Amino acid sequence: MIAKIHITFKNGVLDPQGKAVHHALKDLGYNEVSEIQMGKYIELKLDGVSQENAENRVTEMCEKLFANTVIESYRFTLETSE
Amino acid sequence: MKCGVVVFPGSNCDHDCFHILKYVFKLDTEWIWHKGDVDLSRFDLILLPGGYSYGDYLRAGAIAQFSSVMKEIIRFANSGRMVLGICNGFQVLVESGLLPGALKQNHTQKFICKTVAIRAENVSTPFSSECVEKSVLDIPIAHHQGSYFIGSVGLQKLVDNQQVVFRYCGPEGEVTDQYNPNGSVDNIAGIVNEKKNVMGLMPHPERCADPAWPNLDGQIIFKSMIESLQRGVLL
Numbered sequence: 001m002i003a004k005i006h007i008t009f010k011n012g013v014l015d016p017q018g019k020a021v022h023h024a025l026k027d028l029g030y031n032e033v034s035e036i037q038m039g040k041y042i043e044l045k046l047d048g049v050s051q052e053n054a055e056n057r058v059t060e061m062c063e064k065l066f067a068n069t070v071i072e073s074y075r076f077t078l079e080t081s082e
Numbered sequence: 083m084k085c086g087v088v089v090f091p092g093s094n095c096d097h098d099c100f101h102i103l104k105y106v107f108k109l110d111t112e113w114i115w116h117k118g119d120v121d122l123s124r125f126d127l128i129l130l131p132g133g134y135s136y137g138d139y140l141r142a143g144a145i146a147q148f149s150s151v152m153k154e155i156i157r158f159a160n161s162g163r164m165v166l167g168i169c170n171g172f173q174v175l176v177e178s179g180l181l182p183g184a185l186k187q188n189h190t191q192k193f194i195c196k197t198v199a200i201r202a203e204n205v206s207t208p209f210s211s212e213c214v215e216k217s218v219l220d221i222p223i224a225h226h227q228g229s230y231f232i233g234s235v236g237l238q239k240l241v242d243n244q245q246v247v248f249r250y251c252g253p254e255g256e257v258t259d260q261y262n263p264n265g266s267v268d269n270i271a272g273i274v275n276e277k278k279n280v281m282g283l284m285p286h287p288e289r290c291a292d293p294a295w296p297n298l299d300g301q302i303i304f305k306s307m308i309e310s311l312q313r314g315v316l317l
Contacts, residue, residue, distance in 0.1 A: 013231060016186075
């Protein structure tokens, strides 16, 4: 099973990197972009776990290590690997 | 009085801290390696130095919080003994939950290396007892992830409990946005935990505490800790 995890800043936490990239996009003429969220992407390969178990384990990993929940939120999807 | 300086892979201010404790203040000081069997019972003060522990991978301090030495330092701190985290040490302390809040990338998106003014906000802590209230110290900062963040509820709690020890300020002690180098909430440069035996700060007092250097403002923080330990004011 593959877990695909996205970590971004929580609403209300300033993302200076996203802001800088947004400025660059505007300079390039992409004025339709109203917001940008930069973050981290992590992919995990999990062996020998059920879907439900994987969901709990990955949530735990995000809470404990991958995200700093003071400033970041996380979401993930689980996919069966072939 | 026995002091310990923790060494993580990637610590790079450990020698400066060790030098100030051992050779400037003549204290019995030992290195503490981050892994293996770590017994901290002989120490009175533990210092977490600046640097890039574990390469700052994931987030600054994120990996270090789970090292074997940190498990013991959490126990050491919870038993009421003194821990000081400087720069990356501060990042490790917030990641491990010994101090509230988080440290984010500077709002300028740049690494900042310069001497800044900080104002002593609470001089009743064991880390600041030798400071005069509202006095201004000039201490260098050198960081990329030093923007202190805490939510409004947490900030109120910090302020109410007088946990804010140092704030970035101007030369006359003006605490304004203009003198906030990294976008920290409420200009916060250093805080203590509720019990006031753990402090984290982004500025580097060890970089201005050797008499070979004209600026000695950092000494006052070391003197405060030593004085507090000698008086046995800790819990």
